[in-house]
Amino acid sequence: MASVSHSAAVSNVGKIRANNQDSGYAGHTLFVVADGMGGHAGGDVASAIATKRIMEADTAYHSAQDAEFALQAALIAANSQLAETVFEHAELTGMGTTVSALVVIDDQVAIAHIGDSRIYLFRDGELSQITTDHTFVQRLVDSGRITEAEAMVHPRRSVLMRVLGDVESSPEIDTSILATRAGDRWLICSDGLSGVVSNTGISNALKSSLDAQAVADRLVKESLDGGAPDNVTIVVVDIGNGGERQGDPVVVGSASAPLAFGEEPVRTRAPRIPSLRLHPVRETHFEPDSQDYLSELIEEDARRALRRKITWLAGIVLLIVAIAGAALLGYQWTQSRYYVGVEGSTVAIYQGIQQDLGPLKLSSVYEDTDLELNQLRVYDRQQVERTISASSLEDAKLIVERLSNAPAE
Incomplete structure (x- = not known):
C-alpha cells in the first residue's frame, strides 16, 4: 500500500x-x-x-x-x-x-x-x-x-x-x-x-x-x-x-x-461591497x-490587441517610408555623379554611377559625343572602355576634350 x-x-x-x-x-x-x-x-x-x-x-x-x-x-x-x-x-x-x-x-x-x-x-x-x-x-x-x-x-x-x-x-x-x-x-x-x-x-x-x-x-x-x-x-x-x-x-x-497586525476594536459596519x-x-x-465587467475586460483586451496591431502596422509603414526616403536620397546622390564611357562606337558622358542595383539602372547617357573610339590611342580607348570617373559634369567634359586632343598613334 x-x-x-x-x-x-x-x-x-x-x-x-x-x-x-x-x-x-x-x-x-x-x-x-x-x-x-x-x-x-x-x-x-x-x-x-x-x-x-x-x-x-x-x-x-x-x-x-x-x-x-x-x-x-x-x-x-x-x-x-x-x-x-x-x-x-x-x-x-x-x-x-x-x-x-x-x-x-x-x-x-x-x-x-x-x-x-x-x-x-x-x-x-x-x-x-x-x-x-x-x-x-x-x-x-x-x-x-x-x-x-x-x-x-x-x-x-x-x-x-x-x-x-x-x-x-x-x-x-x-x-x-x-x-x-x-x-x-x-x-x-x-x-x-x-x-x-x-x-x-x-x-x-x-x-x-x-x-x-x-x-x-x-x-x-x-x-x-x-x-x-x-x-x-x-x-x-x-x-x-x-x-x-x-x-x-x-x-x-x-x-x-x-x-x-494592528489591533482595532470590534465594530459594527455595513456590509462591504467588494471593490x-x-x-x-x-x-x-x-x-x-461581475460578468459585465468581465465582458468589459475582454473587450479591453481586444482593443489592446487591435492597438498593438495598429502600432506594428504604423511601425512597418514608417520603416517602409524611411527606407524609401533613404533610397530616394541615395538615388539623387548618384545622379549628381558623372563618368566617361562607351556608347556604341563613340565616347559618351554618363550621368550616375557605374554600378547597377539589380534591375535598377543607376546611370544613363547624358551626352553622346562625336568622338569615335577608333580615333583614340590604345591606352585611352582601354581607359574609356573601363569608364573614367569625373568629379562633375565640367570635369567629364574636360576629360572628353583631353581625349579628343590627344595625338593619334
Missing part, C-alpha cells in the same frame, strides 16, 4: 518582495501551499490564518472521500475566519489567499484547490498539472481567446477569479480524488515557482534522484536564478511502498511566525459575479 515516504517544505521571500506572503505546510498526511494577496498589510496574514486553520485537518481518515470533505470544510472555515478578521481589523480589508492542499490516504490523494497556486504530479518521467488556475487569463485560454504562450505575458495574468477572503461567504472550491502509487512525486507550489521556472525545469528537478528536501531547495534556487519577482513556496511529497514515514511536520513562510482592484502585482482579485 502506498504512503508518504518523504516530504519537504521550503519558502523564500524572493528577490523583489519586502515580506513573505506565502505559507506552506508539510504534515503527516496533509500538505498545503497558500499564497496571500492584499499587499504588505494583509497578504501574509491571510495565508497564515488559512494555513493554520487548514493544518487542523491533518488527521487520520477512513476514506479519501472523508478527507476530501474535510479539506473542503477546512477551506470554507478558513474563509470564514478571514472574513471575521477583516471585520475586526478594517486595515486588512481586501486580503485573501490562494490555497492548494492534498491529503494522502492509502492509494489515493484528496485534493482541494482555489486560486493560482498549483499541484503537479510527476509519474513515470512525465509531469502533469493537476489543478487549473482560477485566473482571468486562464478563462481567456479556456475560451480560446488567447494561447498558453500569450497567457504567460498577458498584462492581467495576476488577476485572480477565486480566492479565500472577505469577498464570498461560500467560495467555489475545486476538489477531487486521484489514485497514487509508489514512485509518484507530488509538487505543490505558489506561482513564484510556476511563473518563473518552465515545466521542463520543474520536470528535470523532480525526476532527479535527489530527496524531497534537495529537490525543493533546487527548485527555489532555479526560481531565484530566474529573478524571483514573487515569493516562492514549494512542498514536495514522495510516495513510497508503505514504510515508516520519515520526518516531522514542517511549517514555512508567514504561517511559521506569530500573527502580527475591483486591478494592479500589476498579485494583490489583485476579480469579483466572480
Whole structure:
C-alpha cells in the first residue's frame, strides 16, 4: 500500500518582495501551499490564518472521500475566519489567499484547490498539472481567446477569479480524488515557482534522484536564478511502498511566525461591497459575479490587441517610408555623379554611377559625343572602355576634350 515516504517544505521571500506572503505546510498526511494577496498589510496574514486553520485537518481518515470533505470544510472555515478578521481589523480589508492542499490516504490523494497556486504530479518521467488556475487569463485560454504562450505575458495574468477572503461567504472550491502509487512525486507550489521556472525545469528537478528536501531547495534556487519577482513556496511529497514515514511536520513562510497586525476594536459596519482592484502585482482579485465587467475586460483586451496591431502596422509603414526616403536620397546622390564611357562606337558622358542595383539602372547617357573610339590611342580607348570617373559634369567634359586632343598613334 502506498504512503508518504518523504516530504519537504521550503519558502523564500524572493528577490523583489519586502515580506513573505506565502505559507506552506508539510504534515503527516496533509500538505498545503497558500499564497496571500492584499499587499504588505494583509497578504501574509491571510495565508497564515488559512494555513493554520487548514493544518487542523491533518488527521487520520477512513476514506479519501472523508478527507476530501474535510479539506473542503477546512477551506470554507478558513474563509470564514478571514472574513471575521477583516471585520475586526478594517486595515486588512481586501486580503485573501490562494490555497492548494492534498491529503494522502492509502492509494489515493484528496485534493482541494482555489486560486493560482498549483499541484503537479510527476509519474513515470512525465509531469502533469493537476489543478487549473482560477485566473482571468486562464478563462481567456479556456475560451480560446488567447494561447498558453500569450497567457504567460498577458498584462492581467495576476488577476485572480477565486480566492479565500472577505469577498464570498461560500467560495467555489475545486476538489477531487486521484489514485497514487509508489514512485509518484507530488509538487505543490505558489506561482513564484510556476511563473518563473518552465515545466521542463520543474520536470528535470523532480525526476532527479535527489530527496524531497534537495529537490525543493533546487527548485527555489532555479526560481531565484530566474529573478524571483514573487515569493516562492514549494512542498514536495514522495510516495513510497508503505514504510515508516520519515520526518516531522514542517511549517514555512508567514504561517511559521506569530500573527502580527494592528489591533482595532470590534465594530459594527455595513456590509462591504467588494471593490475591483486591478494592479500589476498579485494583490489583485476579480469579483466572480461581475460578468459585465468581465465582458468589459475582454473587450479591453481586444482593443489592446487591435492597438498593438495598429502600432506594428504604423511601425512597418514608417520603416517602409524611411527606407524609401533613404533610397530616394541615395538615388539623387548618384545622379549628381558623372563618368566617361562607351556608347556604341563613340565616347559618351554618363550621368550616375557605374554600378547597377539589380534591375535598377543607376546611370544613363547624358551626352553622346562625336568622338569615335577608333580615333583614340590604345591606352585611352582601354581607359574609356573601363569608364573614367569625373568629379562633375565640367570635369567629364574636360576629360572628353583631353581625349579628343590627344595625338593619334
